[in-house]
Amino acid sequence: xxxxxxxxxxxxxxxxxxxxxxxxxxxxxxxxxxxxxxxxxxxxxxxxxxxxxxxxxxxxxxxxxxxxxxxxxxxxxxxxxxxxxxxxxxxxxxxxxxxxxxxxxxxxxxxxxxxxxxxxxxxxxxxxxxxxxxxxxxxxxxxxxxxxxxxxxxxxxxxxxxxxxxxxxxxxxxxxxxxxxxxxxxxxxxxxxxxxxxxxxxxxxxxxxxxxxxxxxxxxxxxxxxxxxxxxxxxxxxxxxxxxxxxxxxxxxxxxxxxxxxxxxxxxxxxxxxxxxxxxxxxxxxxxxxxxxxxxxxxxxxxxxxxxxxxxxxxxxxxxxxxxxxxx
Amino acid sequence: xxxxxxxxxxxxxxxxxxxxxxxxxxxxxxxxxxxxxxxxxxxxxxxxxxxxxxxxxxxxxxxxxxxxxxxxxxxxxxxxxxxxxxxxxxxxxxxxxxxxxxxxxxxxxxxxxxxxxxxxxxxxxxxxxxxxxxxxxxxxxxxxxxxxxxxxxxxxxxxxxxxxxxxxxxxxxxxxxxxxxxxxxxxxxxxxxxxxxxxxxxxxxxxxxxxxxxxxxxxxxxxxxxxxxxxxxxxxxxxxxxxxxxxxxxxxxxxxxxxxxxxxxxxxxxxxxxxxxxxxxxxxxxxxxxxxxxxxxxxxxxxxxxxxxxxxxxxxxxxxxxxxxxxx
Numbered sequence: 001x002x003x004x005x006x007x008x009x010x011x012x013x014x015x016x017x018x019x020x021x022x023x024x025x026x027x028x029x030x031x032x033x034x035x036x037x038x039x040x041x042x043x044x045x046x047x048x049x050x051x052x053x054x055x056x057x058x059x060x061x062x063x064x065x066x067x068x069x070x071x072x073x074x075x076x077x078x079x080x081x082x083x084x085x086x087x088x089x090x091x092x093x094x095x096x097x098x099x100x101x102x103x104x105x106x107x108x109x110x111x112x113x114x115x116x117x118x119x120x121x122x123x124x125x126x127x128x129x130x131x132x133x134x135x136x137x138x139x140x141x142x143x144x145x146x147x148x149x150x151x152x153x154x155x156x157x158x159x160x161x162x163x164x165x166x167x168x169x170x171x172x173x174x175x176x177x178x179x180x181x182x183x184x185x186x187x188x189x190x191x192x193x194x195x196x197x198x199x200x201x202x203x204x205x206x207x208x209x210x211x212x213x214x215x216x217x218x219x220x221x222x223x224x225x226x227x228x229x230x231x232x233x234x235x236x237x238x239x240x241x242x243x244x245x246x247x248x249x250x251x252x253x254x255x256x257x258x259x260x261x262x263x264x265x266x267x268x269x270x271x272x273x274x275x276x277x278x279x280x281x282x283x284x285x286x287x288x289x290x291x292x293x294x295x296x297x298x299x300x301x302x303x304x305x306x307x308x309x310x311x312x313x314x315x316x317x318x319x320x321x322x323x324x325x326x327x328x
Numbered sequence: 329x330x331x332x333x334x335x336x337x338x339x340x341x342x343x344x345x346x347x348x349x350x351x352x353x354x355x356x357x358x359x360x361x362x363x364x365x366x367x368x369x370x371x372x373x374x375x376x377x378x379x380x381x382x383x384x385x386x387x388x389x390x391x392x393x394x395x396x397x398x399x400x401x402x403x404x405x406x407x408x409x410x411x412x413x414x415x416x417x418x419x420x421x422x423x424x425x426x427x428x429x430x431x432x433x434x435x436x437x438x439x440x441x442x443x444x445x446x447x448x449x450x451x452x453x454x455x456x457x458x459x460x461x462x463x464x465x466x467x468x469x470x471x472x473x474x475x476x477x478x479x480x481x482x483x484x485x486x487x488x489x490x491x492x493x494x495x496x497x498x499x500x501x502x503x504x505x506x507x508x509x510x511x512x513x514x515x516x517x518x519x520x521x522x523x524x525x526x527x528x529x530x531x532x533x534x535x536x537x538x539x540x541x542x543x544x545x546x547x548x549x550x551x552x553x554x555x556x557x558x559x560x561x562x563x564x565x566x567x568x569x570x571x572x573x574x575x576x577x578x579x580x581x582x583x584x585x586x587x588x589x590x591x592x593x594x595x596x597x598x599x600x601x602x603x604x605x606x607x608x609x610x611x612x613x614x615x616x617x618x619x620x621x622x623x624x625x626x627x628x629x630x631x632x633x634x635x636x637x638x639x640x641x642x643x644x645x646x647x648x649x650x651x652x653x654x655x656x
Contacts, residue, residue, distance in 0.1 A: 140498070140499040141496055141499065141501060141535075144496065144497050144498055145496070145497045167495035167496050167501075168469055168472065168473070168495055169472050169473045170468065170472055171468040171469065173469065173495075190531075192526060193524045193526065196521045198520060198521065198577070198578045198579075199577075203518075207469075249526070249527075249585070250526045250583075251526075251583060251585060255578075255579060257577070257579060
């Protein structure tokens with residue numbers, strides 16, 4: 001689960017983050033995001049990305065907080081292009097930064113990687129590379145193809161890694177998988193398929209399930225994810241499990257038939273997705289997500305930079321389920 | 329659904345079929361099976377296979393009934409090797425023979441094919457080739473990789489095609505998919521994932537779900553399948569759906585956590601699987617399946633010929649579920 005104090009932002013337009021700031025919080029926040037769309041001067045426009053962090057006392061201040069570069073992409077080879085979906089987690093007393101990256105030589109050869117902070121302060125201490133995330137010894141399948149968007153959560157003393165990986169020949173399908181973790185950089189168990197794009201709303205443009213994020217409430221584990229291509233059709237689905245269940249058993253996870261959050265033309269918000277969860281200083285659950293303010297997108301949605309980071313106060317229904325509403 | 333009168337046998341040892349015949353039936357049966365293991369004289373031993381049929385008045389007589397060759401594999405190119413998993417279906421007033429085949433040039437390039445009988449009697453009328461099974465126009469995924477074991481059933485006026493197809497790069501995973509059919513040789517809808525090997529018992533040797541077969545009872549649709557490599561670990565799993573449910577919605581299908589039929593050392597039966605369903609002349613449900621009588625197998629289980637066709641009388645529990653028992 002996203003820890004209090006860490007905000008994981010997936011956005012290609014971090015300056016947009018402040019646009020929806022409206023709450024006065026008192027927590028101390030560190031946000032991690034990539035910075036590709038500020039470097040248009042680079043070859044091919046989107047090659048150079050950086051892991052960056054900001055620290056501030058309120059979520060509102062995050063947009064204007066000091067930026068620190070903690071890691072730069074490699075000039076070539078692994079981790080040299082498409083530096084995507086960074087997440088910051090505090091595990092076993094250390095900060096870890098999970099992200100996905102391709103290579104300049106093969107930009108779609110995207111795999112998950114791990115950085116570890118060598119000191120206590122993630123903004124000042126050096127970060128070391130752990131290389132590619134390692135699957136279990138007996139796992140012949142994980143991280144062999146396009147794989148990204150890892151998130152981490154804990155339950156009943158076990159730590160879980162959830163990620164998206166594509167299958168298929170030719171055009172591919174992006175599924176979500178889960179496994180238990182042995183260490184912050186190695187899995188203990190083989191992959192288990194959590195969800196594949198089953199429905200029309202998960203199959204617009206591309207068949208995609210990606211961007212998993214976990215929040216717990218009332219003995220339940222809610223796992224949200226994003227579906228379809230990253231334009232106006234991009235939306236959020238959800239799986240639910242009991243925390244006492246075997247989380248490596250797909251039967252423990254109930255998938256929603258319909259999206260839990262999607263575009264709202266009335267609000268002028270399009271393609272909400274790739275969210276994470278945090279809390280404000282008063283303990284309210286906050287969802288950080290990205291969305292666009294234009295329905296029509298110039299060029300490939302993947303490379304259109306107008307994905308704004310937004311915040312939503314998450315409320316809980318009487319049935320114990322999260323209520324995702326742009327009015328919150 | 330397998331129609332009364334047609335017995336679909338997956339076995340590499342058709343002579344074994346009679347060994348377990350123990351019932352006196354009066355129906356007229358036609359069985360289809362491949363004949364690879366009788367042609368050891370051929371190059372590479374397993375290249376030449378034939379679609380064959382037998383007709384008789386009782387299931388017991390099938391083992392000794394007249395054999396008729398209805399189709400021969402091609403000398404090269406598509407349908408020239410690994411002629412597998414034939415099934416006979418009577419659709420829209422005609423007989424169709426569904427099977428999977430590879431090529432001599434690439435023996436693992438296995439895809440599903442369709443034959444249509446041009447006359448009323450499947451034993452005497454010529455069969456014509458419909459070529460490879462066609463997916464829906466908007467389907468970018470189906471039949472692009474190793475795909476086989478198709479079966480067909482009908483529900484509420486729609487016809488469904490269920491098949492196994494592998495995904496992944498390098499070592500692959502065999503899943504089961506479902507789609508509605510437009511014609512006997514073309515699908516109407518894009519693929520929907522029904523089941524993937526989630527559990528240890530589906531992951532022995534290879535991660536495999538294959539050999540789907542459907543039987544209906546009490547308003548429910550039971551879809552059995554086979555899991556793991558074809559040795560002693562080979563076993564049967566099951567999905568269940570209500571016949572009123574949307575069968576293209578994976579949420580409509582409930583998967584069993586454990587196998588519904590597996591090896592029985594006490595009975596000396598190993599690796600039961602790749603079943604189909606028929607009825608005897610008294611209307612009793614009969615399951616036709618294959619299994620081995622040896623626990624240890626010489627060489628690659630896939631090519632070991634000792635898979636015997638067997639029969640099991642299927643009984644129904646008070647809960648409306650099928651009871652799979654070697655004692656039946």
